[in-house]
Amino acid sequence: MRSTGGVERSGLLFGAGAYGMWGLFPAFFPLLKPAGAVEILAHRIVWSFVFLAIVVAVVRRVADLRAITARTWLLLSVASALIAANWVIYVYAVNNGHVVDAALGYFINPLVTVMLGLLVFRERLTAAQWAALGVAIAGVLVLTFQVGAPPYIGLGLALSFGLYGAVKKVVATDPRVSVGVEAGLATPFALAYLVALQVGGGGTVVGHGAGHTALLVLAGVLTALPLLLFAAAAQRLPMVTMGLLFYLTPVMQLTWGIVVGGEPMPPARWLGFALIWVALAVFTVDSVVRTRRRRAATEVGETP
Numbered sequence: 673m674r675s676t677g678g679v680e681r682s683g684l685l686f687g688a689g690a691y692g693m694w695g696l697f698p699a700f701f702p703l704l705k706p707a708g709a710v711e712i713l714a715h716r717i718v719w720s721f722v723f724l725a726i727v728v729a730v731v732r733r734v735a736d737l738r739a740i741t742a743r744t745w746l747l748l749s750v751a752s753a754l755i756a757a758n759w760v761i762y763v764y765a766v767n768n769g770h771v772v773d774a775a776l777g778y779f780i781n782p783l784v785t786v787m788l789g790l791l792v793f794r795e796r797l798t799a800a801q802w803a804a805l806g807v808a809i810a811g812v813l814v815l816t817f818q819v820g821a822p823p824y825i826g827l828g829l830a831l832s833f834g835l836y837g838a839v840k841k842v843v844a845t846d847p848r849v850s851v852g853v854e855a856g857l858a859t860p861f862a863l864a865y866l867v868a869l870q871v872g873g874g875g876t877v878v879g880h881g882a883g884h885t886a887l888l889v890l891a892g893v894l895t896a897l898p899l900l901l902f903a904a905a906a907q908r909l910p911m912v913t914m915g916l917l918f919y920l921t922p923v924m925q926l927t928w929g930i931v932v933g934g935e936p937m938p939p940a941r942w943l944g945f946a947l948i949w950v951a952l953a954v955f956t957v958d959s960v961v962r963t964r965r966r967r968a969a970t971e972v973g974e975t976p
Contacts, residue, residue, distance in 0.1 A: 683908025687917045690901035693894065695924025698774075698933070700894065701766045704887055707876045709764040711869060712891060714862035715877070716759055719892020721859045724852035727900065736849045744843055745853075751839045752854040758832040759895070765825045771929030772937065776815070777829025778922035779948050782955060783808045784834035792838055800958035804951040811947030818940035847903035851896065919952070 704712050728734055740748075765774040783805060789795040797805070816822045843850055869875040877885055906914060926945075929935045 679908050683905045684917075686901045687905035687909060687914060688920065690898040690905060691917050691920040692924070693898040693901070694921040695928075697762070697894075698766045698771045698925055698928045700891075701763050704884075704891060705767065706880070707884075707888065709760050709767060710865070711874075711876065712763045712767075712888070713756060713760040714866045714869075715888040716763075716891050716895045717756065717855055717858045717862040718866070719889050720896040721852065721855035721892070723893050723896045724848065724855055727896075728848055728852050731848060733846055733849050736846055737853070740845060740853070744845060747839050747843050748845075748850060748853045749857055751836055751843070751850070752857040754832050754836040754839065755854060756858055758829060758836065761825060761828045761832065765829075769933060769935060770825050771925055771933050772935045772941075773823060773825040774829060775922040775925035775929060776823055776826035776945065776948070777833075778925065779919070779945070779952065780808065780812070780826055780830040781833050782918065783948075783951060784830045785837055786955065788834050788838045793841075798958055798962070800954055804955040804958070806951075807954065808948050808951035811944045811951065814940060814947060815944035818938065818944060847906075848900060851899050851903075855896075 701712065707715070728736075761777075762774055765771065786797065786801055787805060790797055812823065812827070815826075840850070845853075866875060866877070870877065877888055905917075909917075930937055
């Protein structure tokens with residue numbers, strides 16, 4: 673029997689692996705040029721489905737497909753559309769010099785999740801969570817003023833991933849199976865697009881060398897692998913720890929966008945990000961304090 677400490681250590685490794693891989697995506701997707709964002713999306717879908725189909729077969733979970741109800745199939749279809757939208761927005765952002773905007777989306781995402789909990793699941797917010805939402809909204813307004821338009825990329829990423837998480841919350845299916853089904857549902861559309869693109873002369877899977885083709889295939893594996901690591905980490909770590917680890921991804925992306933990509937960060941943009949970081953700090957501290965209180969109350973209740 674494995675110790676609790678050993679389980680948590682392995683969970684931290686899995687979590688750091690997942691979020692670290694996501695954080696390094698800005699370095700990978702530009703390697704896929706001249707493929708466009710939609711073509712890359714299609715390859716991510718097809719090859720992640722192939723990879724996950726192999727994983728599901730290896731872990732002997734194919735029989736789980738027969739247990740999926742019609743309602744769950746519908747929910748997984750919605751999840752498939754949402755994660756596809758998230759992927760294409762992200763690839764477009766990374767390949768067009770908007771890595772900082774993509775990082776903003778993932779900084780906002782935990783707060784969007786809280787808002788969805790309030791609106792969709794009728795969860796009650798604490799005073800600290802209301803304050804965090806207010807500060808985050810102020811940060812988004814500052815960023816809107818700075819560029820003269822709402823931060824569409826950041827909001828698109830945060831909303832699509834937040835809604836995806838809300839759908840997954842009510843899907844009681846093994847994560848390996850559910851993610852594979854999501855990719856499988858989108859694969860016919862992705863294949864049709866790739867065939868049409870290639871026939872029309874716009875595809876890049878052939879004619880740009882074996883290395884380019886291999887990278888497009890690898891995009892699918894790198895899409896699925898962090899999702900599997902994330903699922904493994906979620907089974908081993910408290911939600912608060914997962915939430916704290918989440919920030920590793922946008923911090924890495926923001927650093928890449930500024931240091932490597934040379935993207936501009938005028939004072940107003942720093943102010944907008946700073947307000948969102950304050951909101952995240954308030955939200956995180958509140959979550960940690962409430963979790964410790966619940967744990968202490970449970971331990972007191974269990975004391976003979």
